[in-house]
Amino acid sequence: MSTLHAHDRSAPQSLIGRLAQALNLDLPLTLGLLVLCTIGLAVVYSAGGSDLGLVLRQATRMAIAFAVMVALANLPPHQLRQWTPLLFIAGLVLLGVVGVVGVVGKGAQRWLDLGLFRFQPAELMKLAVPMAIAWYLHDKPLPPTLGQLLNCVAIIVVPTVLVAAQPDLGTASLIAAAGLFAVYCSGILWRYILGAAAVLAAVTPFLWGRLHDYQKLRVLNFLDPERDPLGTGYHIIQSKIAVGSGGVFGRGWLEGTQSQLDFLPERHTDFIFAVAGEEFGLIGALLLLAAYGFVIFRSLKLAAEAERTFGRLVGGAIALTFVIYVFINVGMVCGLLPVVGVPLPLVSYGGTSMVTLMAGFGILMSIHSHRKLMSL
Numbered sequence: 479m480s481t482l483h484a485h486d487r488s489a490p491q492s493l494i495g496r497l498a499q500a501l502n503l504d505l506p507l508t509l510g511l512l513v514l515c516t517i518g519l520a521v522v523y524s525a526g527g528s529d530l531g532l533v534l535r536q537a538t539r540m541a542i543a544f545a546v547m548v549a550l551a552n553l554p555p556h557q558l559r560q561w562t563p564l565l566f567i568a569g570l571v572l573l574g575v576v577g578v579v580g581v582v583g584k585g586a587q588r589w590l591d592l593g594l595f596r597f598q599p600a601e602l603m604k605l606a607v608p609m610a611i612a613w614y615l616h617d618k619p620l621p622p623t624l625g626q627l628l629n630c631v632a633i634i635v636v637p638t639v640l641v642a643a644q645p646d647l648g649t650a651s652l653i654a655a656a657g658l659f660a661v662y663c664s665g666i667l668w669r670y671i672l673g674a675a676a677v678l679a680a681v682t683p684f685l686w687g688r689l690h691d692y693q694k695l696r697v698l699n700f701l702d703p704e705r706d707p708l709g710t711g712y713h714i715i716q717s718k719i720a721v722g723s724g725g726v727f728g729r730g731w732l733e734g735t736q737s738q739l740d741f742l743p744e745r746h747t748d749f750i751f752a753v754a755g756e757e758f759g760l761i762g763a764l765l766l767l768a769a770y771g772f773v774i775f776r777s778l779k780l781a782a783e784a785e786r787t788f789g790r791l792v793g794g795a796i797a798l799t800f801v802i803y804v805f806i807n808v809g810m811v812c813g814l815l816p817v818v819g820v821p822l823p824l825v826s827y828g829g830t831s832m833v834t835l836m837a838g839f840g841i842l843m844s845i846h847s848h849r850k851l852m853s854l
Contacts, residue, residue, distance in 0.1 A: 502551040502847035504780060510773040511824065511839060515540050517754075517766060518825035524732050525746035525753040525827075532746070532827065539829040543836035550840030554848050558841060559788050562606070562613040566633075569606045572599035573640040580644075588644045600641045600649045601834040604656050605841070607637055608795035611660035616788040621665040630661050645690055648806075648818035656799040663794035664787075696816045713749065716742050718813045721755035721763075728759030746827045748819060751811040766825075770804050777839070780846040789845035796838040803835075 498505040519533055519540075526532040550558075572590065576599055580587040589596040610633050615622055622630070634657035642650035662671075686694070720736035729735070734756035736742040745753050755763045774797060781793030803823040809815035821828050823835050 501548055502843060503548065504776070504843050504846055507773065507776045507780065507839065507843065510769060510776060511836070513769050514773065514824040517769070518750075520731070521750055521754050521757075521825060522746050522827050524734065524757060525737050525750055527738070528732065536827055539832050542829075543832045546833055547836040547840035547843070550837055551843040551847065553844055555786070555789055555845050558609070558792075558844065559613055559616065562609045565602070566606045566610040569599060569602045570637060570640070572602065573637060575599075576644065577640070588646050588649075596830075598649075598830045600637075600644070600646060600653065601830045603637045603641065603653045604649075604799065604834055605796075605838055607634055607653050607657040608660035608799070609792055609841075611657055611664075611795075612788045612791035615660075615664050615791060616786065620787065621667055622661070624670070627661065627666065627670060630657070633657065634661075645693070646819065647689075647693055648820045651806075651818070652799065652802060652820065655802050656795050659798040660791045660795040662798075663781075663791045696818070713743050713817055714813050717749050717752040717811050720749075720752040721812060724756040724759040724763075726760045728755075728757050728762055731757050733757060747821055748807070748817075748826065749811055750826045751808055751822050754825075755811075767804075767808070770823075774801055774804075777842055780842055783849065784845050785849045789849070793842050793845050796842050800835070800838070 495505055498508060519536060522536050523530070523533045576587060576590055579590075581589040581591045581596060588600060589598050611630050614629065614633065615626065618626060634654055638650050638654045638657075641653055689697075716736060720734065720742050723729070723736065724734075732738070734753055736756055737745045737753045742749055742752055751763070751766075754766055758766075777797035777800060778794070781790060781797050784790040784793050800823060803820060806815060806818065806820045807822045807826075810817050810820065821831055824832065
């Protein structure tokens, strides 16, 4: 009887495992992503004032994002590599189109209106740039030479500058980070890294002068939020109040005063981590970060197991860029980084970013599931 019961308990698990294998999905990573999305729906419901319509729209976007992930997981990596130049060029063209006929929102020209929905081409470049780096380096001896690194820098700089000019400094930073992570995974020599850091330090005063006024204010308010507590420093102050008022165990789901009484701006998008911190406290925030940690370490493991240069570079860049997403948003909400438009991945309300993230995980799963079938 006990043997029969044990068999009954293991049957659903094996069925789920077989289904994941048939779809070329990595089961642990997929379950981790589902956990984050479920948490996201619960927090969006609270942050959105118990608006069920908001949750249904987010759930629809999640379903589309998972469908994109499954589709990409079933594409062989060599096809992804072959399509990379076309994807990169198409992304640059779309960025140019945005600069001419893009929709303006919140002072930035970032979106293309496609009728049924709006599309932000900059999101596409978060994948296209590291894939272009990997495509360029896949048949070359590693670590790359100085000349090859300069070519990689050109691949990174062109889309980064186009996105920064929209202006969208947050997305531009993520695009640059994704490309630099691909270069880092190629085994770049430390003397080049230190040299790049020295150049960056030297041009920082010039970059400061090129920032828009509102971007400078974000940095100044990060250093001293109290300089304008009812204006430009309001976001950081209210966010820190929300996180701190949650204490250890939180106020309870739907019971956060900062979010429910509309003190916290952008509470269902950029500052949704503050809502989670207020309602679920330190324990809930740590559990959420643990879920992110599981997804990150599983992603890094899959990337490390890739058999070809293209897979290792793209997989490593996808995993490390996800780390930057979490780090920037949580740091921003807690007052440790300046406020930038970077949502909390898979939890914040939004569509294009969600699809881009899941597409990246689909590519990572494709690289892992096809690792014994690749003949490049």
